[in-house]
Amino acid sequence: xxxxxxxxxxxxxxxxxxxxxxxxxxxxxxxxxxxxxxxxxxxxxxxxxxxxxxxxxxxxxxxxxxxxxxxxxxxxxxxxxxxxxxxxxxxxxxxxxxxxxxxxxxxxxxxxxxxxxxxxxxxxxxxxxxxxxxxxxxxxxxxxxxxxxxxxxxxxxxxxxxxxxxxxxxxxxxxxxxxxxxxxxxxxxxxxxxxxxxxxxxxxxxxxxxxxxxxxxxxxxxxxxxxxxxxxxxxxxxxxxxxxxxxxxxxxxxxxxxxxxxxxxxxxxxxxxxxxxxxxxxxxxxxxxxxxxxxxxxxxxxxxxxxxxxxxxxxxxxxxxxxxxxxxxxxxxxxxxxxxxxxxxxxxxxxxxxxxx
Numbered sequence: 347x348x349x350x351x352x353x354x355x356x357x358x359x360x361x362x363x364x365x366x367x368x369x370x371x372x373x374x375x376x377x378x379x380x381x382x383x384x385x386x387x388x389x390x391x392x393x394x395x396x397x398x399x400x401x402x403x404x405x406x407x408x409x410x411x412x413x414x415x416x417x418x419x420x421x422x423x424x425x426x427x428x429x430x431x432x433x434x435x436x437x438x439x440x441x442x443x444x445x446x447x448x449x450x451x452x453x454x455x456x457x458x459x460x461x462x463x464x465x466x467x468x469x470x471x472x473x474x475x476x477x478x479x480x481x482x483x484x485x486x487x488x489x490x491x492x493x494x495x496x497x498x499x500x501x502x503x504x505x506x507x508x509x510x511x512x513x514x515x516x517x518x519x520x521x522x523x524x525x526x527x528x529x530x531x532x533x534x535x536x537x538x539x540x541x542x543x544x545x546x547x548x549x550x551x552x553x554x555x556x557x558x559x560x561x562x563x564x565x566x567x568x569x570x571x572x573x574x575x576x577x578x579x580x581x582x583x584x585x586x587x588x589x590x591x592x593x594x595x596x597x598x599x600x601x602x603x604x605x606x607x608x609x610x611x612x613x614x615x616x617x618x619x620x621x622x623x624x625x626x627x628x629x630x631x632x633x634x635x636x637x638x639x640x641x642x643x644x645x646x647x648x649x650x651x652x653x654x655x656x657x658x659x660x661x662x663x664x665x666x667x668x669x670x671x672x673x674x675x676x677x678x679x680x681x682x683x684x685x686x687x688x689x690x691x692x693x694x695x696x697x698x699x700x701x702x703x
Contacts, residue, residue, distance in 0.1 A: 348691075349689035349690060349691045350365070350369055350370070350380075350384070350689065350690055350691075350692070351365070351366065351369050351688075351689060352364070352365055352369075352384075352396075352687075352688065352689065352690040353365075353449060353452065353684060353686070353687045354396065354684075354685040354686045354687075355407075355442075355445040355448075355449065355682055355683065355684050355685060356445070356495070356682060356683045356685060357407075357439075357441045357442040357443065357444040357445035357446075357680070357682045358440065358441030358442070358443075358444045358492065358494075358495075358622055358680040358681070358682070359402065359441055359492070359494035359495055359618065359619045359655070360402045360403065360405055360439060360441035360442055360621075361398060361402065361403040361405070361685070362403070362404075362405030362406055362407055362439075362442045362445075363384065363385070363396060363405070363406050363407070363690065364406075364407045364408075364409065364442075364445060364446075364449045365406065365407070365408050365409070366408075366409060366410065366453055367408050367409065367410035367420075367422075368410070370408065375700065378424075378433035378700040379700055380692055381406055381424065381426055381433055382426065382427075382431055382433065382700060383395065383692035383693045384396060384690055384692045385397035385404055385406075385426045386693070387404065387426055387427050387428060387429070387430070387431060387432075388427060388428070388429050388430050388431045389428075389429060390428060390429040392404065392428060394693050395692075395693065396690060397426065397428060399428060400428065400615070401425065401428060401590075401612055401615055402612075402617070402618065404425070404426045404427070404428050405423070405424070405425060405426065405439060405442055406423070406424040406425075406426055406433075407421060407422070407423060407424075407439075407442045407445065407446060407449070408421070408422040408423075408424065409421055409422075409446055409449055409450055409453070409455065410455075411455055412462075412464050414464050416462060416464070416471060417462045417463060417464035417471060418450065418455070418456045418461050418462045418463070419446065419450045419455050419456065419461065419462075419463055419464070420463075420464045420466050421443065421446045421463050421464065421465050421466060422435065422466040422467065423435065423437070423438050423439040423442055423443075423465075423467050425437060425439070425590050431700050432588070432700060433700050434589065434590050435466075435467055436467075436583075436589050436590060436591050437467060437539065437540075437590050437591040438465050438467040438468050438470075438538055438539060438623055439621065439622075439623070440504065440538065440539070440621060440622025440623040440624075440625075440626070440678070440680075441621060441622050441680065443463065443465070443472060443474070443504060443622065443680075444474070444502045444504060444622075444680035444681065444682040445502075445682040445684075446461070446463050446474065447459055447460075447461035447463065447474030447475075447476055447502065448474075448476060448484045448486070448502070448682055448684070451478060451482050451484050452482075452484060452684070452687070454482075457482060458478050458482055459474060459475050459476050459477075459478060460473050460474065460475045461473070461474045461475075465538075468538060470506065470538060471506070471507060472504050472505065472506050473504070473505045473507075474502055474503070474504055475502070475503045475505075476500060476501065476502045476503070476682075477500050477501075484684070485500050486499055486500055486682070486683045486684060487499065487500060488500030488501060488681070490679065490681050491681075492658070492679070492680060492681055493619060493653070493655045493656020493657050493658065494618060494619035494653070494655035494656060495681065498681070499681035499682070499683050500681060501679050501680075501681060502679070502680045502681055502682050503677065503679055504622070504677060504678050504679075504680060505675070505676075505677045506538065506626070506675065506676040506677060507675060516536075516670060517535060517536060517537060517630065517670060517671060517672065517673060518533075518534065518535060518536075518634075518670055518671075519534055519535075519536050519540065519580075519581040519582055520534045520577075520580045520581055522534075523634060523635070523636040523637050524636060524637065524638065525577070525580060527542075527572075527573045527576035527577050527580070528569065528572045528573050528576060530544060530548050530549065530569070530573050531544075531545070531548060531638060532544050532573060532577060532638055533631050533634070533637040533638040533639065534577055534580065534581050534592070535627045535628075535630050535631045535634070535637070536581070536592075536627060537623070537626050537627045537630045537662070537673055537676065538623035538626050538627060538676075539591070539592075539593060539621060539623035539624045539626070539627050540581055540583065540591045540592035540593070540627075541592055541593050541594070541595050541610075541624055541627040541628060541631075542573060542574060542577045542592050542593070542594045542595070543595050543597055543627075543628060543631045543637065543638045543639050544570075544573060544594060544595070544596055544597070544638060545596070545597060545598070545638055545639070546596040546597060546598045546609065547598070549566060549569050549570070549596065551563075551566060551596065552598060553596050553597060553598025553607050553608075553609055554598060554601055554607060555609065556654065557609075557616045557617075557618060557654050560609055560611075560616045561615060561616050567611075567614065570594050570611050570613075571613075571614075573594060574586060574592060574594050574611075574613055575587060577592055577594075578591075578592055586613075589613075590612070590613060591613070592613075593610055593611060593612055593613060593621070593624050594610070594611040594613065595608050595609070595610045595611075595620070595624065595627075595628050596608065596609040596610070596611075597628065597631075597638065597639040600650070600652055601652060602652055602657070603650070604650035604651065604652040604657055605629075605632055605641065605644050605649045605650045605651065605652075606628065606632055606639055606641065606649070606650075606651060606652065607652040607653075608620055608625075608628055608651055608652060608653050609653075609654065610624055610653070616654075617653070617654070618654055618655055619653045619654060619655040619656070619658065620651060620653040620658055622658070622660075622678050622680060625651045625653075625658045625660050625678070626660050626662060626676050626678065628649075628651055629646075629649035629651060629660040629661075629662045629676075630662050630664070630671075630673065630676075632644055632646075632649050633645070633646050633649070633662060633664050633671075634664070634671055635666075646661070646662055646663060646664070647661040647662055647663045647675070648660075648661050649661070649662060658678065659678065659679065660676065660677070660678050661675070661676060661677045661678070662675070662676045663675045663676070
């Protein structure tokens with residue numbers, strides 16, 4: 347049995363397998379088939395792999411030296427299906443992004459922070475800053491706490507310059523501040539993650555419901571799915587029935603001293619917290635006049651996003667002088683921790699052909 351070098355890391359409120367691109371097949375179909383076997387998919391338990399039986403723990407980061415003049419490393423995020431044989435690159439992941447810089451240092455791709463990262467899924471760029479000791483030893487222990495993760499760890503500061511959707515569209519991908527899909531007013535925004543922002547009350551919900559209650563609400567899931575499918579077409583994403591984007595974030599007035607309260611469908615399960623780039627996109631909507639979730643009393647740059655596990659602080663600065671607002675800067679603070687570094691052994695035989703993504 348042939349093993350593959352792998353590092354399992356918690357990045358933010360997600361967990362994933364990190365690989366060097368050179369350690370995986372160059373052919374996409376071969377790579378995806380291998381990753382399904384490594385993660386143990388398709389199987390709702392992922393019992394024969396290292397996946398954690400949830401979309402938030404069935405993630406992969408592929409890192410390589412970057413040929414781009416403005417980046418040190420390239421980062422490709424892949425969402426591996428849990429009970430479906432899918433491997434998708436149609437979205438980015440800002441939580442796993444928190445581990446890319448430390449992983450690049452550990453693998454000797456860079457000498458230390460700051461690490462400039464090109465995010466291949468979107469074409470955007472980020473800079474990661476984090477502590478290291480002499481000799482390129484990454485410091486994971488620290489006193490920074492993020493909601494949704496027990497304990498504390500060293501801070502990883504992620505800074506984004508400008509709009510984070512690269513060449514995949516505009517900040518308002520439908521061209522409108524507001525749209526109506528399925529009779530529901532929404533704002534579609536993409537600042538690194540395509541998100542459909544919906545007022546919870548327009549769906550007959552408070553927006554403060556527990557995750558389990560929302561996931562058991564089949565009528566609500568039907569409403570969310572209809573809105574998502576219509577929004578996907580209008581956002582230029584095509585038929586998103588089998589895609590992981592756009593996400594749908596239900597928003598409500600803050601309940602715990604924050605700026606806005608969220609419940610995010612990813613796209614069927616409900617996030618236990620909120621994705622980093624999803625939070626940045628919601629924070630952007632908070633600042634856009636006329637958008638769902640906009641609060642004229644909040645001018646930024648710091649936006650406190652409430653989610654089921656607590657709070658996420660995002661910073662967004664907008665230039666509102668043009669026909670459409672333009673993002674000048676965004677940033678978040680995350681943490682990351684190496685869980686193991688070694689060799690992973692994919693299951694043999696019973697190969698599964700990845701579904702189209």
